Amino acid sequence: MKSPLTLEPLFHLGPVGITSPVVVSWGVVAMLGGLSALLTRRLSLIPSRSQEALELLVTTIDSQIRDTMQSDPAPFRALIGSIFLFTLASNWSSLLPGVEPPTAHIETDAAMALIVFVATIAWGIRVRGLGGYLATFAEPTWAMIPLNIVEQFTRTFSLIVRLFGNVMSGVFVIGIILTLAGLIVPIPLMALDLLTGTVQAYIFAVLASVFIGAAVGERGRPPPSGAPQGATK
Amino acid sequence: MNDLIQAVSIFSAALAVGLGAIGPGLGEGRAVASAMEAIARQPEAAGTISRTLFVGLAMIETMAIYCLVVALLVLFANPFIK
Numbered sequence: 361m362k363s364p365l366t367l368e369p370l371f372h373l374g375p376v377g378i379t380s381p382v383v384v385s386w387g388v389v390a391m392l393g394g395l396s397a398l399l400t401r402r403l404s405l406i407p408s409r410s411q412e413a414l415e416l417l418v419t420t421i422d423s424q425i426r427d428t429m430q431s432d433p434a435p436f437r438a439l440i441g442s443i444f445l446f447t448l449a450s451n452w453s454s455l456l457p458g459v460e461p462p463t464a465h466i467e468t469d470a471a472m473a474l475i476v477f478v479a480t481i482a483w484g485i486r487v488r489g490l491g492g493y494l495a496t497f498a499e500p501t502w503a504m505i506p507l508n509i510v511e512q513f514t515r516t517f518s519l520i521v522r523l524f525g526n527v528m529s530g531v532f533v534i535g536i537i538l539t540l541a542g543l544i545v546p547i548p549l550m551a552l553d554l555l556t557g558t559v560q561a562y563i564f565a566v567l568a569s570v571f572i573g574a575a576v577g578e579r580g581r582p583p584p585s586g587a588p589q590g591a592t593k
Numbered sequence: 594m595n596d597l598i599q600a601v602s603i604f605s606a607a608l609a610v611g612l613g614a615i616g617p618g619l620g621e622g623r624a625v626a627s628a629m630e631a632i633a634r635q636p637e638a639a640g641t642i643s644r645t646l647f648v649g650l651a652m653i654e655t656m657a658i659y660c661l662v663v664a665l666l667v668l669f670a671n672p673f674i675k
Contacts, residue, residue: 363669427644518655525658563651566644 381462429573444565451557484575606664613660
């Protein structure tokens with residue numbers, strides 16, 4: 361049985377080995393970029409059908425960010441929206457025959473979680489200043505400093521492992537059922553995989569916005585009643 | 594000796610996933626039951642409740658996923674098998 365933790369390079373680009381998840385994620389990026397370029401080429405005040413669908417998507421992402429972070433979504437829309445759309449498209453790329461989703465390999469997830477990690481620190485420093493951001497580590501008391509520092513790394517790690525484990529286990533289970541039972545049998549599990557892929561993409565984006573929202577801070581707003589602010593693990 | 598380690602590895606991988614799924618399963622059941630109750634009592638808060646529920650379920654599920662990763666490490670990246 362092939363290990364899900366190792367990868368063989370497909371071809372070499374100079375000294376760099378290119379593996380199949382890299383190729384698939386290039387395809388996903390090209391598809392998303394091409395689609396957005398195509399759909400936003402002729403924007404008008406009286407929207408066409410495709411523009412309406414696009415606006416619906418952007419407003420939905422905006423309202424989710426606003427609900428989670430309790431602030432204006434405009435500065436975070438690009439990052440959170442791209443993370444959501446890329447993860448969703450990657451998770452669903454297994455619908456194409458012969459394509460394995462790039463998120464089923466831990467390197468892709470690690471890259472995305474590192475982006476979130478760096479973005480959290482960058483937003484925190486940008487909004488609060490370096491001293492102000494470092495002071496958040498001493499909240500609620502100075503005794504929490506080691507725990508808060510460890511938390512930064514464990515939550516990034518759990519972000520990696522959560523997405524990797526969910527998508528990879530779906531691919532794995534389908535492979536096992538396919539070898540045991542035959543052609544048509546894994547279809548319900550593939551449908552379940554689509555649901556899992558959507559939920560995991562949503563959760564990755566929500567957690568990214570929760571982390572960034574926690575780093576950016578309240579900035580004098582009333583405390584949100586229902587937002588998952590304490591969610592860190 | 595290697596054969597013994599492999600047999601123990603397979604057994605422990607099954608044990609890790611099997612036992613590790615019990616706790617998150619119970620926890621997720623409780624979380625979903627409470628969320629259902631809350632939505633039934635306050636249907637207008639369904640949006641907030643279900644968003645928090647999804648994030649919370651992902652947190653709980655992470656424990657089971659950790660067990661799965663440990664099992665995979667034992668099966669595929671075992672440092673004791675030469």
